[in-house]
Amino acid sequence: MSQDSAAGRSSAGHSSSPTDVGDDGARPHPNRGIVMAAVFIATFMTSVEVTIVTTALPTIISELHGLSLQSWIMSAYLLTTAITTPIYGKLADSLGRKRIFQFGVVLFTVGSLLSGLSPSIGMMIGFRALQGIGAGAVMPLTFTIIADYYSFAERARIIAFNNTAWGLSALIGPLLGGFLVDALSWHWVFFVNVPLGAAVLVLVAWGYKEKRQPAHGLRPDWAGIWWLTLCLVCLLLAVQDLDVRPLVSGALFVVAVVAALMLVRVERRSADPLIAPAMFARPTFTVQIVTATILSGVLIGYQTYVPMWLQSLYHRPPTIAGLVVTPSSIMWLTGSFFVGGLISRFVPKRIAVVFIAVLLVGYGALAVAPAGFPVWAFYVFAAVNGTGMGIVISMNTVLTQHLVDPSMVGSATGIFTLGRSLGPTLMAGIYGAVLNVAIRVQLRGQQAVGAGVDFGQVNTVISSSGGAGSSFDRAVVDPILLNSFHALFGVVVVILVVALLINVFDPNKKVIR
Structure with missing residues (x-):
């Protein structure tokens, strides 16, 4: 038996869970359905927050006069979420799940209410940060x-x-956000979370019966919290203006790397570390975290830039262009239902390698797609993309929890969730920088031969459903955009190759049970 398999067997039947339902056929907890309803609502509440607020952003920015600070409406939420996720994971292992979960739901709900009541962009950003602390x-x-x-x-x-x-939030969020803004006001995109949060609190208080865990004598790892916070803040700030202020971004990246090294150092010496180095003793665990982080970063590139591709080069309206991500969401859900059967029969690395290789072929096609690439092919690829992502990332989730000591399940899940959040946040900044740099480089070449197209005109094409009817030469702009999308998805191909190699060299060669 492999080391990972042995650890997994121990994790499956640990005695510290509130309702241990091991492979021995123990009866499920009578309130399990109530608790799972709370979990489902909480998952929907936090995931729809991103899609619903994005829809209302133009209106919020206009009414609060916050154009110069618009990026911070989302960034404040993502930043505080990323920083606090591993901290809460540690607290859940030490103090118990129920009260930490309830505390998070209360903060998220209060933050939602106050965000909806915000009279200024500054207060909006502050309350969004509070929401993120709850999330x-x-x-x-x-x-x-x-x-x-x-x-x-x-x-x-x-x-x-x-x-x-998650699938429902991706499908319903934009529609619900548009409806609330049109029928009521932008305030309601935040207020809608208040009854959902209240429902979660009632269900958890009623149904969640957690066994008392032995007192651990929690000693906050302040050094670990400080270095983790510094690392994440610098990392997330660095990608905000990567193409505009590269020197500042570079300096922030250096500080982030130094902070990360210091974090590793202090965690190895800490008696009760925030991020226990013991979790990473098994290479297969680390592979799951890194794979999920990379694939989450890949996914945000698809969700953001394929609709933009259809909108700018195929003249599709934003709503229709946005539907290209729908097959991905549907097949993600469908594919994830096959994970249990797959991991019970196959070595995890083989599952990951097969599906990442398929994704690599698909994104490779996008990186070289000609101007006449058929629209239906985008939808076919969306389905393939969703299937591969749903299977691999769901497998990563299950194995992350299974490959650690029972006392570290909360911390392991926190680290995994941090990776799932960091991947899209960091890659969104990198993709934006790649696209902008590619456009500017080509524009300099065009201007050298006398073409009168500038960056603002290219931006108009992207933001106006293809710029149909524009006075400037689309024969010049379209190839610039197509080449820029090729460069962006070329970056995706590179990071998928990294994910593939990481899984190829995973030392575990046995089915994990």
Whole structure:
């Protein structure tokens, strides 16, 4: 038996969960359905927050006169979520799941209410940060609670079911956001979370019966928290203006790397570390974290830039262009239901290698797609993309929890969720920088031969459904955009190659049970 398999077997039947449902056929907790309803609503609440607010951003910026600070409406939320996620994971292992989960839901709900009441852009950013502090507890603990309530054999199926909340948020969020803004006001895109948060609190208080955990004598790892915060803040700030202020971004990256090295150093010496180095003793665990982080970063590139491709080069209106991500969401949900059967029969690295290789072929096609690339091919690839992502990332979720000591499940889930958040946040900044640099380089070449097109005109094409009817030469602009999309998806291909190699060299060669 492999080391990973042995650890997994121990994790599946640990005694510290509130409703241990091991492979021995123990009866499920009578309130499990109530708790899972709370988990589902909480997952939907935190995931729809991103899609619904994005729809209302133009109106919010206009009414609060916050154009210069618009990026911070999302960045403040993402930043505080990323920073607090591993901290809450550690607290959940030490103090118990229930009160940390409830605390997060309260903060998220209060933050939502105050965001909706914000009279200025500055207060909006502050209350969005408060929302993020709450989401930092809610997002990882939904997975941790599932791990506590279900055995390893059941877990993949339950996670697949819970993933439908993410799918619903992707489908409903933009439509709901548009409806609320049009029928009521932008304030309601935040107010809608208040009854959802209240429902979660009632269900958790009623149904969640957590066994008392032995007192650990929690000693906050202040040095670890400080270095982690510094690392994440510098890292996230660095990608904000990567193409505008590269020297500042470079300096911030250097500080982030130094902070990361210091974090590793202090965690190795800490008696009760925030991020226990012991979790990373098994290479397969580390592979799951890194793979999920990379694939989440790949996914944001697809969700953001394929609709932009259709809008700018195929003249599709934003709503129609946005539908190209729908097959991906649907097949993500469908694919995740097959994870349990796959991981019970195949070595994890083989599952990951096969699906990442398929994704690599698909994104490679986007990186060289000609101007006449058929629209239907984007939808076919969306389905393939969603299937591969749903299977691999769901597998990463299950194995991350299974490959650590039972006392570290919360911390492991927090680290995993941090990776899932960091991947899209960092890659969104990198993709934007690649696209902008590629456009500017080509524009300099065009201007050298006398073409009268500038960056503002290219931006008009991107933001106006293809710029149909524009006075400037589309024969010049379209190739510039196409080549820039090729450069962007070329970057995606490179990071997918990295993910593929990481899994190829995973030392585990046995099915994990």
